[in-house]
Amino acid sequence: MATAVVYLDGDPREGVLEAVTLARQVGDVVAVAPAPLGSEAVQTLGRYGVTRLVHLETGGVAMDAPAAVGQALADAATQLDATAVLLTSTFGTKEIAAHTAHHLRAGLLVDVGDLRLHEGHLAGSKRAFGGTWDTSCAVTTDRGVATVRPNAVQAEPVQTPVDVVTGALTVTAQVPAGLELVSREVHDSDSARPPLAEAAIVVAAGRGTFGDFDPVHELADVLGAAVGTTRDCVDEGWLPHDAQVGQTGVTVAPRLYLGAGISGAPHHIGGMSASQTIVAVNIDAEAPLVEMADFAVVGDLASVLTDAAEAIREHRAQS
Amino acid sequence: MWSTVGGNCGSGCREWQAGRMRIVVCVKHVPELESARAFSEGRAVRSTEDGTLNEVDENAVEAALALGEGASEAEVIAVTVGPAPAVDAVRRALQMGADRGLHVIDDALVGADYAATTTALAAAVRSIGEVDAVVTGMAALDGLGAVVPSLLAAELGLPQMTVAHEVSSADGVVTIKRDVAGATETWRAPLPAVISVTDVANSPRLPKMKEILAARSKEVATVSLADLGLAAADVVSRTQVLEASRRPDRAGPELVTDDDGQGGRKLADYLISEGLI
Numbered sequence: 001m002a003t004a005v006v007y008l009d010g011d012p013r014e015g016v017l018e019a020v021t022l023a024r025q026v027g028d029v030v031a032v033a034p035a036p037l038g039s040e041a042v043q044t045l046g047r048y049g050v051t052r053l054v055h056l057e058t059g060g061v062a063m064d065a066p067a068a069v070g071q072a073l074a075d076a077a078t079q080l081d082a083t084a085v086l087l088t089s090t091f092g093t094k095e096i097a098a099h100t101a102h103h104l105r106a107g108l109l110v111d112v113g114d115l116r117l118h119e120g121h122l123a124g125s126k127r128a129f130g131g132t133w134d135t136s137c138a139v140t141t142d143r144g145v146a147t148v149r150p151n152a153v154q155a156e157p158v159q160t161p162v163d164v165v166t167g168a169l170t171v172t173a174q175v176p177a178g179l180e181l182v183s184r185e186v187h188d189s190d191s192a193r194p195p196l197a198e199a200a201i202v203v204a205a206g207r208g209t210f211g212d213f214d215p216v217h218e219l220a221d222v223l224g225a226a227v228g229t230t231r232d233c234v235d236e237g238w239l240p241h242d243a244q245v246g247q248t249g250v251t252v253a254p255r256l257y258l259g260a261g262i263s264g265a266p267h268h269i270g271g272m273s274a275s276q277t278i279v280a281v282n283i284d285a286e287a288p289l290v291e292m293a294d295f296a297v298v299g300d301l302a303s304v305l306t307d308a309a310e311a312i313r314e315h316r317a318q319s
Numbered sequence: 320m321w322s323t324v325g326g327n328c329g330s331g332c333r334e335w336q337a338g339r340m341r342i343v344v345c346v347k348h349v350p351e352l353e354s355a356r357a358f359s360e361g362r363a364v365r366s367t368e369d370g371t372l373n374e375v376d377e378n379a380v381e382a383a384l385a386l387g388e389g390a391s392e393a394e395v396i397a398v399t400v401g402p403a404p405a406v407d408a409v410r411r412a413l414q415m416g417a418d419r420g421l422h423v424i425d426d427a428l429v430g431a432d433y434a435a436t437t438t439a440l441a442a443a444v445r446s447i448g449e450v451d452a453v454v455t456g457m458a459a460l461d462g463l464g465a466v467v468p469s470l471l472a473a474e475l476g477l478p479q480m481t482v483a484h485e486v487s488s489a490d491g492v493v494t495i496k497r498d499v500a501g502a503t504e505t506w507r508a509p510l511p512a513v514i515s516v517t518d519v520a521n522s523p524r525l526p527k528m529k530e531i532l533a534a535r536s537k538e539v540a541t542v543s544l545a546d547l548g549l550a551a552a553d554v555v556s557r558t559q560v561l562e563a564s565r566r567p568d569r570a571g572p573e574l575v576t577d578d579d580g581q582g583g584r585k586l587a588d589y590l591i592s593e594g595l596i
Contacts, residue, residue, distance in 0.1 A: 066469060067479065091465065091482055091499045098469035101434070107557030108433055110464040118561065128563070129350075136562040140555075179478035179512075182494070182505040195500055201595070223596070234519055241484050241519055242498035247460045248375050248518040256595045267374075270460065277593060278569075279586065285574065292569055295589045299577025307583020308590075315591055 002027030002083035002117065006050070007073055007096070009034060011041045015088035015198040017155035019148040020048045022115040024158070026084045026122065030054065032076050032169075034063040042164050049158035054080075054169040061173040064181045066092065070099020072173035077104060079169060082143060084122045086115070089147040090197045091250070097147050107139025111251065113152030113274075122146060127253075131273030149274070150198040151254050187240060192221075196243060199226035201256045204245050204272070206230040208261015208282065208301050211238050215305040216260060222309045228252065230268050246271035260301040264289030281305065338391035343444050344383035345398050345455040345471070346412050347373040348405040370404050372411040375456035375516070377523035380412045382486050382516045383454040384524075389488055394418050396447055400428060400439045406539060413534040414526035420539035421447070427544055427551035433466050435554040440467070441474040442547040451510045452493070457482050457517050468515035478508035481515040 004023035008016045008031055023029045030052045031045050037053065045053055056063070056072050063069050073096060077085045085100055087093040089111045101108035112124030122144025125136045139145075196202065203220040205213060206229065213227070220227045228245035229238065245252050247270040257275035262268060264280075264287055272278075273292070280293040281301045290296040297304050348370045380397065387393030397412035399405045400423040409420035423443050428435065444453055453475065458465035465482075472479035480486075483495035493514065494507045526534070544554060575585045590596050 065478075066481075067473065070469075070473070094464070094466055095469040095479070095481060098433075098466040099473050101557075102470055102473035105557070108466060108470075109558060110433075110466055123561065127566075132566055134562075134564050134566055135560055137558050137560050139558050141557045176472075176476070176478035176508070178509040180507045182507050184502050184504050186502045187498075197500070223590075231518065240498050240503070241517060242501060248457060256590070267460075277595065279589070280572065281582075281586070285576075290572060290574075293572040294569070295586070296572040296574050297577055297582040297586050298574065299582040303580070304577050304583045304586060307580075308586040309583075311584045311587035312590070312596055315587065315596065 003030055003080055004028065004084040004086060005030050005032050005073075005077050005080055005082040007032050007085065007087045007093070009093075011037065012044050012048075013195075013198060014155055014200070015148075015150040017044070017048050018150060018153050019086045019088050020045070020050055021153055021155050022148055023084065023086050024049050025115055026117055030080055030082070032056065032073060034069065034072075036166070042166060043161070046162045046164045047157045048155065049162055050164055051162055052165045052167075054167055056173075057168045057170045058173040059170075061175060062181075063173070065175045065179055066095035067099050067179075068173040068175045070096045071103050072171040074100045074103030075171040075173070076169050077143060079171070083117070084115070085143065085145045087147045088198065089149050089251070090195070094147050097145050101145040104143050104145065105141065106143040106145050107141045109137055109139065109144065109146040111149045112146050113149050113253075115146060115148070127274045149253050151200055151276070187242070194224070194226050196226040196228055196245070197250050197252060199252070200254055201225035201258070202228050202245070202252050202254045202272070202275070203258045203260070204228035204230070204262060205233070205260045205301065206262035206268075207232050209233070209238070211236065212302070213238065215302045215309075219258075219305045219309045222312050225258075230262055230265070259289050260305055262289050263287040264292065340387055340390040340393045340451045341447070341449060342383045342386050342393065342395045343398055343447060343450050343453045344376075344379050344395060344412060344417060345440060345453065346376040346380065346408040347399060347456075347459045348401055348408040349373045349460055370407060372408040373456055373459050375458065375460065375518045376408065376412075377415070378516045378518050378520050379454045379456045380415045380417060381521045381523040382514065383452070384416050385521065386452055386454070386486070386488055396421060398440065398443050399423070400431070400436055400443065402429070406541075409539055410534060413537045413539070414531045415524055416526075416530070417537075419537055422539055422541045423544070423547065424541055425544040427554055430556065431554065432556035432558045433464060433470055434558075435556045437467055437470040437474050438554045439544065439547070439549070440471055442544075442549050443542070444471075444475060446542070446547050453477070453511070453513045455513070455515045457515045468513055472513035475513065478512045479515075480506050480508060480512050482517055483514060484517045484519050486514060486516060486520060
């Protein structure tokens with residue numbers, strides 16, 4: 001049976017478990033992590049059918065440069081004789097995937113929503129041109145590397161949990177000469193919310209907030225959602241660039257995308273149009289985002305979002 | 320500070336000279352976002368009329384020019400890989416201030432994937448000789464793969480400084496800041512390096528009529544794979560498109576207003592009824 005390697009950079013989050021769920025279509029699933037995981041994380045992997053977990057021994061080489069991680073992962077994939085190497089799609093993992101594909105001389109599929117073998121080769125489907133087209137691609141090489149779009153499938157446990165075999169794997173990794181991570185500052189405000197690229201629900205808000213994101217944060221917290229925004233708001237300095245949804249920001253495809261005070265410039269739509277359910281709140285009933293939505297409220301976002309948060313709290317209290 | 324990319328420094332290698340820089344900026348011609356973008360026979364349809372310079376590549380050109388401005392003498396070369404209309408992307412870079420262009424065009428590149436495109440781009444960069452920096456936009460707005468800058472760094476064996484929203488350089492060392500996954504990272508590397516920038520990295524200059532006219536006389540070399548020392552077999556794609564189909568249009572929204580002050584409640588009811596709460 002073919003082996004599918006799934007990379008995880010820490011405890012298994014929803015996005016990784018989705019990738020594991022898809023990986024089971026391709027073969028026996030081996031999880032690869034840069035460091036050993038706790039017993040709870042290992043059990044979680046077993047519930048989702050991972051048979052083996054290996055952590056990478058790099059002889060002290062730091063696993064922060066994408067080039068180093070990608071090379072280590074490629075070495076692991078070769079040693080494990082993997083047909084597929086899978087990662088969840090984020091900026092960081094796409095860079096790792098590129099280096100892995102480079103070292104393996106393997107075909108690379110980016111942002112796929114499903115996986116299968118096509119005549120023995122890794123294949124998957126992705127959206128293109130702002131979500132208006134579906135394309136299906138296969139690698140032509142023996143091994144394939146793919147990044148999986150979060151929320152494309154629901155993570156599903158296997159019927160009988162697996163006892164995961166754990167162990168270390170010694171791999172080669174090299175940081176390009178002179179490259180140095182000088183500092184890494186985690187943004188405080190985001191830590192309680194799910195990562196934007198992987199969130200099942202995204203509440204995004206644009207210029208219509210006039211810089212006041214309080215109602216946006218209130219609804220996001222009630223929904224357990226990540227907060228996104230538009231390029232305009234990043235330019236204004238209202239939110240950092242990693243909150244920017246769009247073609248030059250984060251691409252999101254959540255189960256629910258709610259856009260408030262966002263007119264829907266092509267740049268923004270290109271980064272969210274693969275979302276499953278789209279809801280818009282806008283004072284302009286003819287805004288492009290309203291026209292492409294499944295459900296829209298025409299009105300002032302501050303009161304609509306606050307009232308919606310209140311109604312959801314009431315609903316939860318009653319049920 | 321001439322230095323060699325890819326370790327091919329032969330007898331023609333120049334002496335290190337303080338203050339001189341040669342910067343390559345990679346640009347891409349993409350379909351306009353609002354044009355009727357489509358696939359035909361598994362490939363994206365390209366045409367001159369509906370094409371434009373990949374918008375974030377304007378930030379890359381600006382970043383390349385800014386890097387050069389720190390040097391006493393700088394040369395900025397715009398490189399593209401693509402069919403005939405792709406030269407428009409190079410022309411735009413020349414209008415903004417790039418000194419010359421290089422256009423790789425070859426029938427063997429039609430339908431090239433990330434790997435094949437990168438092989439051609441890397442060969443083009445190497446053909447230029449000693450280079451201090453390779454600058455790109457963070458993603459092409461047609462494919463949105465955002466992987467070519469990393470692949471290019473791997474292929475050229477250079478450090479990558481990608482998705483940068485701030486770029487600075489001094490004494491041959493580049494420092495960038497990037498926001499990824501809820502954190503701000505600061506990376507530093509000696510030149511040469513591959514740098515990719517976001518659309519908030521700078522404000523691209525708007526060329527004036529004089530510069531647009533002057534750009535017409537700037538040199539754009541058109542080269543084939545053979546000119547770069549590559550055979551068609553060297554640039555084989557590692558992926559193939561099996562199928563491409565247009566998705567059905569969305570049906571249009573269920574629209575409510577907040578005129579009665581019930582908009583928020585109706586929104587909550589919708590989310591509850593759809594099982595999203």
